[in-house]
Amino acid sequence: LDVCPSATMALLKDNFTGDLRLWNRPDVLTCTSWKAPIIWDGTFDPDIAQREVRRQNLTIGLTVFAVGRYLEKYLKRFLESAEKHFMVGQRVVYYVFTEQPAAVPRLALGPGRQLRVEFVVRERRWQDVSMARMRTLHEALGGRLGREAQFVLCMDVDQHFTGSFGPEVLADSVAQLHAWHYRWPRWLLPFERDARSAAALARHEGDFYYHAAVFGGSVAALRRLTAHCAQGLRLDRARGLEARWHDESHLNKFFWLYKPAKVLSPEFCWSPEIGRRAEIHHPRLLWARKEYAEVRD
Template structure:
């Protein structure tokens, strides 16, 4: 009887394991009903000692306790900016007193130019750093095709010609080298702080000076609830982007990153060198330049982290903690755009 009971328990145990693996597979594949299960994974809580010390040169005093349902600081004491944790009026005043020029870079290559650029720029005019001096830098192989968009006072558009790479992966990876050169040229001389963004998204809410810092990373909207062991870091030890098990703090999205010119020169140099190292060895990181970006931010912690509200994917669906999305992903049409 004891042997039969043991066998029955083994069957139950393995059925539970298989069920758990099946659910995990569905969850990772992104099926909407299963994606909502991740909201039950706790994000963590800021230590009270850290909360009392959180301040920011661009927002004044922060209010992390205003959002107890989400994580509002990092283990190294940097703020994670959520709606309600800052006063936007104070942020505007702080930035205006510093007399800043803010750069915004975007790559519009191939069919991405016609599909996304006009809406990106038009919505940026409505929501990006309103009231501040802004220089848009558009990198494209077809400067003459850049749409004419009405710009407000103290807002300019510069178009820089780039060579179109053969593969879309190479377009993505080449931008670190291109950005590094631009930051050492006109862009670096014109702007004090710069944001680098993907083109296949549009602004939907105020993206203001509260996002500024010496170095800024963006929590990936598809991964911000996941435990560290599930995050899609590069695991091939041969790659310059590799992180071992136990390394990595959060998974950051390469669709939005920023900081001072000096900090971004360091970031882009690191990523460009890592990409060149991999290419020389016939390697390609799982998520290309994003993998190298995550390696950089593991080694050099960002001074500020933006919550998923600042770059949200509507495909995930509504979330209680996502109060005011600032950027929204456009529908991905890779078959149309990447051939």
């Protein structure tokens, strides 16, 4: 049995009380080389994390951007499914960033749950909408969001929850394994390779390819992450560059330099188009089909 910090260790700090018998996934990698847990179905006890979050009276933020046609197409389902599956029984504050506040669906939220709508200007290109998230999140984390929440998950809107997404995911910094790439050899991973870019990784660099559709952590850690990525994006723009996968490339550079404290298996953000995989027991969040013609100009 590989000794790796428990999935709940980051919350429990020194008084780990978890049950090691839960480590029953010999079929997958459950620990990184820097001893961060990679959490898979069956490697954690959701009740331990639930109790710990309640004991510490934590508020968990969930940020999502819904700009242009993404709002009408995806936001309602994302929020409705979050009400069913995201941090159920905890204090939650949703932050929806949009240029169309009046079009945000009015949902009846569960007890202890709030939704805030934040105005953003609409960037012209979809890539710019995606990249502008880092700077906007950085500002929000330095403002009300950062005062209201202790942990925050930042997500794409073009997905919906299908299973419990609870406090077991929380840690100081949290990265999501990309569903399409977690089985690929490192040298093939789609990191930015142009050495002039702030996001560049050399052939021998990179641990995993992380998906920008889900990342999170403590407010302080996310302030550092968003500052780093926003700065990289600014530097590239000043040189007339745009990294291969936009903000995701800069996120991957950040997590190479500053390792995540917890890694989520692809079950936490799965693409149904991949089909069945033996190691994927229980997908919790599913990507929507890429209907780019409908949402991108």
